[in-house]
Amino acid sequence: MRISTSMQFASGTRNLLNQQYELQRTQDQLSSGRRMLSPSDDPIAALNALEVRQAKGVNEQYLTNQSTALSALSSLESTLGSLGDQLINIRVAATEAQGKPAGSQQLSAISEDLRQRLSSLVDLANTKDSQGNYVFSGFQSGVKPIALDAVSGQYTYLGDQGKVSIQVSPSINMAVSENGDDLFMRVTDAQGQPLGKSVFDTVQDTIDSIGSATFNSATLATNLAEIDAAINQLINARTSVGARLNTLESVQINAKDMDYQHSVRLSELEDLDYTEAISRFARYQTQLEASQITFKQVTQLSLFNLL
Amino acid sequence: MTTYLNIGISGLRAAQLGLLTTQHNIANANTPGFSRQAVFQSTGFAVNSDEGALGQGVKIETVKRNYSEFLTGQMNQSQSRLTELETQYASLSQMDNLLADQEAGLSPALRDFFAAVQQVGSNPSLIPARQSMVSSAQTLASRFQLLDGRFQSLGEQANGRISNAVAGINALTESIGQINQNIVLAQSTYGQPANDLLDQRDYLVNELNKLVGVSTSNNLDGTVNVFFGSGQQLVVGTQVTSLVAQEKSSDSTKMGVAIQYRNGTVELADNLLSGGELGALMSFRNGTLEGARTALGEIATAVAQALNDQQALGMDLNGRVAGEVGFESQLFIIPASSVPGFAARDIQVNPLVVEDPRLVAAASPVRTTQATTNTGTLKLTVAEVTTPFSTAAVSLSVNGAQQLTGFAGNWTATYASGASASGAGGGIPLNNGSGALRELTINGVRYTVTGVGNSGDTLGVERNTGGVQDGRNAVLMAGLQNQKTMYGGTATFNSSYATIVADTGIVTRETKIRLDAQSALHDQIEGARDSLSGVNLDEEAANLLKFQQAYQASAKALQIGVDLFEQLLSIR
Numbered sequence: 001m002r003i004s005t006s007m008q009f010a011s012g013t014r015n016l017l018n019q020q021y022e023l024q025r026t027q028d029q030l031s032s033g034r035r036m037l038s039p040s041d042d043p044i045a046a047l048n049a050l051e052v053r054q055a056k057g058v059n060e061q062y063l064t065n066q067s068t069a070l071s072a073l074s075s076l077e078s079t080l081g082s083l084g085d086q087l088i089n090i091r092v093a094a095t096e097a098q099g100k101p102a103g104s105q106q107l108s109a110i111s112e113d114l115r116q117r118l119s120s121l122v123d124l125a126n127t128k129d130s131q132g133n134y135v136f137s138g139f140q141s142g143v144k145p146i147a148l149d150a151v152s153g154q155y156t157y158l159g160d161q162g163k164v165s166i167q168v169s170p171s172i173n174m175a176v177s178e179n180g181d182d183l184f185m186r187v188t189d190a191q192g193q194p195l196g197k198s199v200f201d202t203v204q205d206t207i208d209s210i211g212s213a214t215f216n217s218a219t220l221a222t223n224l225a226e227i228d229a230a231i232n233q234l235i236n237a238r239t240s241v242g243a244r245l246n247t248l249e250s251v252q253i254n255a256k257d258m259d260y261q262h263s264v265r266l267s268e269l270e271d272l273d274y275t276e277a278i279s280r281f282a283r284y285q286t287q288l289e290a291s292q293i294t295f296k297q298v299t300q301l302s303l304f305n306l307l
Numbered sequence: 308m309t310t311y312l313n314i315g316i317s318g319l320r321a322a323q324l325g326l327l328t329t330q331h332n333i334a335n336a337n338t339p340g341f342s343r344q345a346v347f348q349s350t351g352f353a354v355n356s357d358e359g360a361l362g363q364g365v366k367i368e369t370v371k372r373n374y375s376e377f378l379t380g381q382m383n384q385s386q387s388r389l390t391e392l393e394t395q396y397a398s399l400s401q402m403d404n405l406l407a408d409q410e411a412g413l414s415p416a417l418r419d420f421f422a423a424v425q426q427v428g429s430n431p432s433l434i435p436a437r438q439s440m441v442s443s444a445q446t447l448a449s450r451f452q453l454l455d456g457r458f459q460s461l462g463e464q465a466n467g468r469i470s471n472a473v474a475g476i477n478a479l480t481e482s483i484g485q486i487n488q489n490i491v492l493a494q495s496t497y498g499q500p501a502n503d504l505l506d507q508r509d510y511l512v513n514e515l516n517k518l519v520g521v522s523t524s525n526n527l528d529g530t531v532n533v534f535f536g537s538g539q540q541l542v543v544g545t546q547v548t549s550l551v552a553q554e555k556s557s558d559s560t561k562m563g564v565a566i567q568y569r570n571g572t573v574e575l576a577d578n579l580l581s582g583g584e585l586g587a588l589m590s591f592r593n594g595t596l597e598g599a600r601t602a603l604g605e606i607a608t609a610v611a612q613a614l615n616d617q618q619a620l621g622m623d624l625n626g627r628v629a630g631e632v633g634f635e636s637q638l639f640i641i642p643a644s645s646v647p648g649f650a651a652r653d654i655q656v657n658p659l660v661v662e663d664p665r666l667v668a669a670a671s672p673v674r675t676t677q678a679t680t681n682t683g684t685l686k687l688t689v690a691e692v693t694t695p696f697s698t699a700a701v702s703l704s705v706n707g708a709q710q711l712t713g714f715a716g717n718w719t720a721t722y723a724s725g726a727s728a729s730g731a732g733g734g735i736p737l738n739n740g741s742g743a744l745r746e747l748t749i750n751g752v753r754y755t756v757t758g759v760g761n762s763g764d765t766l767g768v769e770r771n772t773g774g775v776q777d778g779r780n781a782v783l784m785a786g787l788q789n790q791k792t793m794y795g796g797t798a799t800f801n802s803s804y805a806t807i808v809a810d811t812g813i814v815t816r817e818t819k820i821r822l823d824a825q826s827a828l829h830d831q832i833e834g835a836r837d838s839l840s841g842v843n844l845d846e847e848a849a850n851l852l853k854f855q856q857a858y859q860a861s862a863k864a865l866q867i868g869v870d871l872f873e874q875l876l877s878i879r
Contacts, residue, residue, distance in 0.1 A: 003842020006337055007834060014830075038407040039398070039818065043812030050414050050805035055419035058789065061425050068429045139674060139774030141432055148336050158770075162674050164776050166429045170789070173782065194680060197412060303848035 017289040021126060026281045035272045049269045056262035059255055062169055066252045069166045072129075072176040073245050078180070079127050079135060081205040085232060086121045086200070091227045094206050094220070102215040111211040119202045122146055122155070125184055125200075136180035138162035145180040146200065155200035157185045169251050174244055178237050181236040189229045197232040310363065311868030314351075317364030317860030319349050323368055325854035332842045333849075340510025342372035342840035344502055372502045378836045379509050383523075385517035385829045387582035392822040394587035398465065399595060405457050406808045413606070413804045415451035417442045421788035427669050431778035432624070437664035444638065444656045444817040451607045455651035458600040465592040466562035471517045472585045473564055474551040476541070479515045480533065483508060484547040487530035491545075495527045501529075515541075520582020535578035539566060554877050559636055561592065595814050599807045600648065605793070606803050607650040611639035613787045620692040621668025621780030623772055628672045635659050635666045669781035670774045671750055672698050676767035684758030686739075687747070687766055689779070696751030698770035703735075705760035710734030713750055715766075721746040 028037055039046035093113050100106045128134055133141035137159030145159040151233045161182070163175040187195040187202070195202070206223040209215055324346045335341040347370070351363035406412060423440040430436045443721045450795040486508045493501035512533065515521050522537045526544060533542040541548055551572055555563035564580060565572035619629045627634040637657050645653040660666045673696075675687040685705065703711040712734050719729040723742030737744045737760055744756045750767070760766075771777060795801050 001668065002838045002846075003843060004343075005844045007837040007841055011830070011834075012502075025356075038400070038403045038815075039808050039812030040403045040815035041812075043809045043816055045803050047809035047813050049409075050412075050808060053409070053414060054801040054805075055416060057422065058414075061422045064422075065425060065429055075862065113876060130435060131430075135775060137776075139670065139775035139777035143773055160674050160771075160774065161676050162771075162774060162777055164778070165782075166778075167425065167782050167785070177776075181679070186677075194682060201569040303845040307848060307852075 008038060009299065010127055011227050012291075012299065015287070015291050016295060019291055023284040023288055024045065024283070026277055026284060028271050030281060031278050033272050033274075034270055036270060046270045049266060052262055052265050052269065056097060056266065059258050059262060062167070063252070063259065065166050066168050066248060066255060069174055069176045070167050070245070070252075071250055072164075072166070073241055073248065075129065076135065076177065077238060077241045077245065079124065080183075080234055080241060083121065083183075084234040084238060086124060087115060087203075087227065087231045087234060089119070090117050090203055090206075091224060091231065093117065094210065094224060094227065094255075097215070097220055098114070098217065100215075103213050107210050107215060109230075111207045114203065114207045114210070118200065118207065121203065122148075122200060125180060134159070135177065136183060138177075138179040139164065139182070146184065155198050155204070157181050157198070167235045169255065172247070172251060174248065176244075178241070183233065183237055185224075187229050187233050189225075190232075195226060199233070200228045202230055248284050310354075310781050311871065312362035312865065315363070315861050317869055318368065318864065319352060319858060321346065321367060322451040322854045322858035322861055324370070325857065326851065328370060329847050329850045330853060332657065333847050336842040336844060336847075337713060339752075340506050340513065341842070342374045342502070342506050343842045344370050344372050351446050361546030369499055369785050370502060370613075370814050371500070374504065374505075374841050375836070375839055378839060379513075380837050382829075382832050383513055383516045383521075383825045386513050387520040387586075389822075389825050389829045390517040390583050391581075391587040392818060392825050393470045393583045395591055396815070396818045396822045398591040399811065399818055400460070402458075402461060402596065402599065403815040404813055407460075408589035411453075412808070413454060413603075414448055414801055416443075416447045417610075417788070417801055417804070420447040421785050422789075424781055426779035427667060427847060428778035431669040431781060432775040432803070433525070434664065437667050437669075439622070440667060441656065441661055441664045442693050445661065447610070448654050448656050449640065450605065451651040453653050455600065455649070458596060458603065458770070459652070461562065462592055462600075463594055465588045465596070466737055469562045469564070469585060470552040472588065475584070476515065476518050477549050479511050479518070480541045480547050480549075481509050483531070483533060483542050484545050486511065486622075487542065488545045490529045492634035509843045516583055518583045519585040536575060536581075539575070539579075549719055562826055595811060597717065599811060600651070602807050603804065604652075604872040606651040606800055607654045608641060609803075611637075611641050611650070611654055611734040612799055613790075613792050614784060615639045616694075617693060617780065617784045617787065618668050618670070620696070622670040622672040622774065622777075622785075624670075624694070624775055626774075628668075628770075629694070629696075634668075635839045636665065667781070670771055670777035671779040672696065672771055673768055674771045674774060674777070675754065676769060678767075681761070681764040682767075683764045685760030685764055685766060685769065686758045687754040687756060689752060690746065690755045692780075693751050693753065698749060700770065701749060701768040703766045703768075705737065705762055705764045705766075707762045708734065709737045709759075709760070709762075711737065711744075711766070712745075719748045720744055748825070 006210045015146060025037070030036065036042050036046060036049075070094045081303045083242055097107055097110050100110070121223065125136055126134060126144050127136065134143060134145055135141075135143035139162035140159050144157050145157055146155055147158055148154075157180050159180050162178055163180050164177040165173045165298070166177045168174045184199045187197070187199060197205070206220075209223055311773045321768070332343045344816050347368040348365050349368055351366040353360040353362050355361075365427065382634070406614065409415065420440075420443045425442040426436045427433075427440045456649070475863070483562050486504055489510065490501050492506050493504060508531065512521065512523060517535065519535050521533050521541065523533050524530045525531055527540070528544070532540065532544065535541055539548075540546075541550075543685050550568040551565050551567050552562050552566050553572065553574075555561045555577075556574060563574055563577060563587070565574045577593055580586050580589050615637045618638045622628045623634060625633065629636050635657055638660055639654055640657050641654050646804050657666075671689050672692060675689065679685055700716050703713045708732075714735070715732040716731070717731045718735055719727060720735055720739075721727045721744075722739045723745050724739065725740055728739060737748065737756075747754050747756055752768070754768075776853060788801070789799060790801055791797055791802075794799065799804065
């Protein structure tokens with residue numbers, strides 16, 4: 001085949017340019033560590049990477065939500081623990097009244113002690129969290145949940161029956177609060193029948209009965225049974241919180257595992273295989289050098305040099 | 308006797324023309340479009356005599372270019388396709404690279420926004436969480452605008468290049484018309500082909516094919532006609548039709564092409580222009596670019612619509628719900644003046660919400676209650692708020708017949724069996740005979756029903772007044788991230804965006820593959836054309852020697868002729 005001189009130069013130059021392009025691309029890949037420099041390099045992988053990145057982001061959000069839920073539930077658990085301890089102390093103190101004569105000095109000392117303890121129990125029920133929100137008032141975190149009604153002389157609940165919940169996984173929307181209504185007002189006895197009075201009124205009734213002239217072991221036994229019901233109520237709530245913490249733990253392990261899987265998948269989709277890229281770089285380099293040498297040699301051949 | 312001289316001189320002349328042509332070839336070795344030329348010679352008219360036919364030297368027939376009309380035609384076609392693909396690939400690469408940056412795309416902005424919404428769901432009373440949601444909403448809106456702006460500037464670039472291409476086409480057709488005329492003049496005078504002019508015209512037609520695909524036909528007088536589109540004339544002989552680039556009558560943001568007639572212009576459909584830069588720009592602008600821009604606008608519209616719909620179903624931190632003064636039912640605003648397809652350019656966050664993030668309706672408008680004295684476990688939980696809804700308080704009691712009474716309005720109920728019932732007021736059965744009540748819709752709110760109700764138990768629904776720690780509606784907003792709200796419930800916001808990225812990537816990749824194939828094909832065709840028509844300097848060097856020697860030999864023959872003549876004269 002006949003070859004024209006300009007063809008010789010053009011095709012030599014074209015080869016050099018192509019090889020330089022490949023070399024540059026490989027160099028870009030090596031310096032960025034990315035297999036795909038633009039979506040067109042592997043559109044399907046680019047699509048998958050966007051989806052995985054989204055899933056990873058959503059999962060990271062669940063991890064954040066889990067931490068928030070964990071801290072909320074932990075502090076809820078500890079507050080419920082304090083409330084339970086306080087009620088147990090109240091029960092112990094009330095038990096002291098056993099066998100004491102009605103109207104005695106000892107009983108009035110016990111009832112004074114109990115009054116103090118009731119006051120701190122109410123304070124605990126009106127606990128605020130670190131952001132100044134009342135913990136036990138349902139959705140109405142700005143409302144102080146437990147107050148003594150001056151008219152009826154009974155404790156009333158001013159919050160609502162809402163439970164704040166946090167989405168901790170795609171399928172689990174976990175309650176991270178307990179409302180005062182469930183905890184303090186809706187006490188049920190051992191048979192599951194509503195007691196019809198709040199934890200605080202129960203304690204107040206105990207105090208009243210210990211201080212009354214008609215105090216006897218029978219009324220004390222009734223009061224103690226009611227306090228037991230209240231303690232049970234709190235223990236049940238604490239157990240439920242504990243169960244949620246357990247669930248949360250396994251959800252967290254799962255989410256961390258997912259996060260790792262996402263990272264691995266992203267790396268597979270996007271990251272460069274350095275061994276392959278470096279050897280490719282070396283190959284293009286050798287090729288380019290060879291092309292430069294042969295281009296020089298071929299183009300120097302001319303009959304005119306000999307004339 | 309003079310035959311000696313005549314033959315010698317014809318040889319000298321032939322060798323001299325050979326040398327001149329070789330020099331011309333060497334001089335034009337790098338001239339684009341040049342076809343190497345060669346002198347065509349034949350034997351002169353022989354003198355027939357009884358001694359035999361005596362040759363009379365050499366005769367120059369013509370100077371001919373080594374040229375194949377077939378190869379040139381192929382090259383024109385391939386050139387037009389090649390430039391089209393090159394231009395398309397360059398434009399698509401720009402778009403592809405624009406979408407390549409993972410941190411500058413829509414995905415991270417969507418992700419951050421929904422993460423911030425989740426935070427509000429977890430901490431609805433926390434003002435900084437709401438502020439962060441509003442500012443990431445602003446980031447999202449400006450990301451939409453940024454991407455749309457980039458698409459728009461690609462469109463403007465295409466418009467500018469279309470105008471330039473049209474100007475280039477006019478300049479080339481003008482020159483072709485001119486050369487047509489020169490060729491007629493040159494060829495009619497001596498009846499010999501005007502080689503260099505023909506090469507120039509071929510070259511110009513090739514250049515024209517870089518701008519737009521054209522076809523040609525030959526006329527008897529040596530001129531060519533040039534057509535484009537569906538047969539519209541650009542050049543007929545020496546007559547040239549001009550094109551103009553002008554805003555399209557159907558869309559002033561787009562540059563179109565029209566034919567200039569004496570008394571006005573006639574617009575051409577974009578799809579008539581195929582091949583070359585013009586064809587590529589039209590198909591890129593009207594295809595991939597427009598598609599991506601439209602899709603981006605659709606995502607913007609869908610995001611705004613979905614978030615606003617959910618916002619309207621909630622209660623803000625001030626305790627207001629839809630329909631009340633001070634409640635904002637829009638988080639995102641796409642102005643009514645926005646042209647369809649331009650939502651991404653026009654989307655913005657409601658300025659009132661920006662000013663006061665308390666207006667984000669994070670809470671559910673209603674909450675449910677159970678009386679403390681209930682002996683049963685029957686409970687209502689808000690499942691879904693629909694529009695329109697009412698927050699009017701409702702008190703329901705379980706009667707002796709296991710029916711919920713106390714609600715006078717319209718209700719619908721669904722039972723465990725799947726059967727549903729509806730009514731207005733009266734008793735709502737807790738069991739329809741084959742299953743327990745599972746869902747109850749009253750006042751536009753659907754509740755799930757759980758537990759067992761005892762006679763005398765009361766349940767209530769009330770407005771969520773003071774419910775500042777309720778983030779249920781924000782959680783629903785955040786859930787929109789993973790919901791397939793787009794394209795008939797087949798795609799999420801993110802996957803729709805991912806589709807733009809992938810589609811652009813796929814088209815770019817396809818175009819690159821086609822471009823590589825076309826480049827190889829074009830190299831082959833160009834190689835075949837160059838193989839025939841291109842100048843090889845070694846060959847010309849050899850020709851120089853050949854013609855030099857021929858010249859020397861003819862001169863020598865002439866010399867001998869003269870010597871013979873003198874010898875004759877010296878006979879005395």
